[in-house]
Amino acid sequence: MRVAVINYDYCKPDKCNLECINFCPVNRSGGKAIELSDIVKGKPVIYEETCIGCGICVKKCPFEAISIVNLPDELEGEVIHRYKVNGFKLFGLPTPKNDAILGILGKNGIGKTTVLKILAGELIPNFGDPNAKLSKDEVLARFRGKEIYNYLSKVYNNNLKVIHKIQYVEYVSKFLKGSVAEILSKVDERGKLDEVKELLNMAGFWNRDSKVLSGGELQKLLVAASLLRDGDVYIFDEPSSYLDVKERMNMAKAIRELLKNKYVIIVDHDLIVMDYLTDLIHIIYGESAVYGRVSKAYSARVGINNFLKGYLPAENMRIRNDEIKFMLKELSDLDLSKDAKIKIEWSKITKNLGDFKLFVNEGNAKEGEIIGILGPNGIGKTTFARILVGELKPDEGKVLPDKLILSYKPQRIIPNYDGTVQQYLESVSKDVLSTSSWFFEEVVKRLRLHRLLESNVMDLSGGELQKLYIAATLAREADLYVLDEPSSYLDVEERYIVSKAIKRVTRERKAVTFVIDHDLSIHDYIADRVIVFKGVPEKAGFAMSPTTLKAGMNEFLKELDITFRRDADTGRPRVNKVGSYLDRLQKEKGEYYSM
Ligand code: ADP
Ligand code: ADP
Ligand code: SF4
Ligand code: SF4
Known part of the structure; x- marks a missing residue:
């Protein structure tokens, strides 16, 4: 199976010699794999059924506008969504569970927000045909017999209410009116205003006007608003941006404590937060802006390690050529001696x-x-x-x-x-x-x-x-x-x-x-x-x-009263649960940041 994607922002037929069309071997032998089309205003479209995936157009295009990937045929049945012809393609969906916090990990442009929108019921999947305007019943019929069916049918029939904190907090700020206290009092459907204020440590800016909040304060306001609303499904898209380390831990704790037995789905890039907050992790892998495929569920620790190593054992899939390594460095490679300038x-x-x-x-x-x-x-x-x-x-x-x-x-x-x-x-x-x-x-x-x-x-x-x-x-x-x-x-x-x-x-x-x-x-x-x-x-x-680094991290974490250990497999730092054996042992030894 082929996925042919054209980035129409980069494609400029008036500034090239239509190399993609002229050099295509299928076209040259009388077939039609790529041609100019009215579908996208006089720009080329690639027909994935006839394209042989040779990649010549990819190399010939002077603006690097085309990507072609060849994928195993059995993936065909997993296509969930495609925004437009020759656009990004999503394969697979995670199934939310109400007894486990689900994390989604993956690079930018790989389909995380698309997945969230589908799980929130905001985007109706088209199973790869951008022209199909499917009804919710038609979508459910396609999912019958699959794990996701029960969840989505409840969302579509309004038996599950979804609360969604979006990614870019800056985007929301222009729609906000009034002080933090006023805004949150209005959305407090669960009667937990004081608890949330305390858990997220919001007293310092409680009466401040929402127009003058810092990034971190804005983030807390939006997380708080989600926690206060009475829903069944809670979706948090990058809740840790702008929060400092202590605030991230508070946020994670608040979500854990206040959303028991709810469906909770988190997208975030802070691995320490993901490790601490989620129970299960799905990795979305593929090529940014071209295609994304949702992996099976892994336990949080194993999922993060697999992600760093760039290899998914359950699917026998290499997702990156090199491993992301954490250097256990005691010393810097720069000359910091007395004589250094x-x-x-x-x-x-x-x-x-x-x-x-x-x-x-x-x-x-x-x-x-x-x-x-x-x-x-x-x-x-x-x-x-x-x-x-x-x-x-x-x-x-x-x-x-x-x-x-x-x-x-x-x-x-x-x-x-x-x-x-x-x-x-x-x-x-x-x-x-x-x-x-x-x-x-x-x-x-x-x-x-x-x-x-x-x-x-x-x-x-x-x-x-x-x-x-x-x-x-x-x-x-x-x-x-x-x-x-x-x-x-x-x-x-x-x-x-x-x-x-x-x-x-x-x-x-x-x-x-x-x-x-x-x-x-x-x-x-x-x-x-x-x-x-x-x-x-x-x-x-x-x-x-x-x-x-070692002394400083130690000092900093001591101040926060948080200890970190190293993952035995990858060397990445992991937060110890407060009061756990390692937490107590490391505090006793004054080793808040284990090297
Ligand atoms: P950080 O960079 O660590 O977030 P800042 O150095 O920006 O902190 O600010 C530290 C404190 O100093 C804040 O409480 C801020 O409101 C205050 N502050 C910064 N600039 C001024 C100023 N020009 N006048 C009065 N207070 C200020
Ligand atoms: P992520 O959240 O992982 O950064 P997204 O789910 O937002 O990724 O987007 C995945 C890809 O889908 C992006 O590369 C983008 O090119 C494409 N895409 C997203 N939204 C649209 C849209 N409304 N129309 C066309 N393409 C889109
Ligand atoms: Fe020109 Fe590249 Fe667009 Fe083809 S894809 S029309 S070569 S800019
Ligand atoms: Fe033609 Fe090859 Fe490009 Fe397919 S990949 S459109 S066959 S040049």
Whole structure:
């Protein structure tokens, strides 16, 4: 069986010589596998029945608009949905259960949201025929005898009420009116307002207007609204974005405690959260924007390990060529000895800003060094960076040298540029798009931004926008790069690609990069040293001196009272259940982050 996908955003018949059609061997021998069609406004369509899957059109198209994959014939019966002719194809569906929290793991563009929409009853599947307008009864008839039948028939007959928290919280903010308390009081169908407020730690912004919330506060508001509504099926699409580590654990705990014996389905890229929160995991594998296939259910631990290893034993399927590894690194590969050249140096610093007080211990950063910043939201991380580059004057203390150039990516990413990706990148730096530069190869291409150059910045998805803003921040020549939450909306693989790009740019330019991120595996992967921020958010922050990853993680987790062990199989960090044997043992030994 063949899946032929044409990305019609990239296909430009007026700028090519119709190579896809002219070189097709089926066409050349008198058949018809590909032709211009009115179905898609004078662009080509590929007939999967006659196409022999040779891939010549894929190679000949100058805009990389075509993808062809050959799949085993038995998959034919598993097709669930196709949005349009020569569009993305979804195979298989997970079956939700009311006694297990279901997790869905997979890269971006692989069909996770499509699955959620089908399970929510928001999207009626067409079984691969984009022109079929099937009724719900027809859909159920197709699923008769399958595991999913009972679940979907209850959803379609309104015997199950579905609550769905969507992925991009920014999208919702413009529809919100009133304070957090007002909004949540209105949706509290279960009489659990106080409990949710407490579990998600929302007192600090309870009376704040919804228009001025930070990313994390907005996320909590939406998770809270879902928990308060009286439903049977609860769907959470990326609930951990913008939350700090403690808040992620609170969120996971709240979902576990408040949604017992409900159908709960979670999509998230934070493996630590998925590990802690879900019981069963389905992996969706395939090719982004081309096809996605839902795997069998695995127990959470095994599913995550299989995902990292890139191999699914139950289906005997390799889903990635290489394994995603967690390096158990005690030491960085950068020279951090006394003789290594110092790029930035600071004394003890204090700064008062309104009601907030910041205290910083002395420290330095070496040329080419990446420093991971660990701490909750509102603890002074941004303020510290602004002091380092001279944007804010400290009340006491000093920074050397006193003039540094900063390149900064803020936390919330909002599309606010009227123009194309290419124009945006060129406005930041003239030569980033020169195809001979290493930046183009290592950053732009690896982040797959070269395929989006003609897209409007306003039309990008959250993940695409995040990658664009990271690339633009790294494109500027600077002494200090500060990346605030580069991981939100990126999938696990993209996080590693971004991490590598950060490392390359920092080392190459002998600059210093501060990475603020709540995904601890990012720090595990790239930080040479870390700075831990402690204190009381919005009141007082204490920045410690830079320290090794091991000592810093330990300090940070001690503050949170959370212990991590290492998975024996893959080395990935896993949260210990509070009070478990390992939790107690590690706390006794003061080993909060086991290496
Ligand atoms: P994920 O949630 O895993 O990022 P989605 O389920 O949102 O992926 O989308 C899977 C693919 O389906 C995407 O690559 C996109 O190209 C395609 N797609 C999604 N929505 C539509 C739509 N409304 N029309 C056409 N194609 C779509
Ligand atoms: P983080 O980056 O750790 O989230 P910030 O450094 O942005 O934290 O902020 C720390 C605290 O300082 C917050 O409570 C914030 O409201 C406060 N703050 C930041 N800038 C100012 C300012 N210009 N005036 C008054 N308070 C501020
Ligand atoms: Fe031209 Fe490529 Fe579109 Fe074919 S697929 S018409 S070669 S741009
Ligand atoms: Fe023609 Fe080969 Fe392309 Fe199919 S894959 S449309 S047979 S060139």
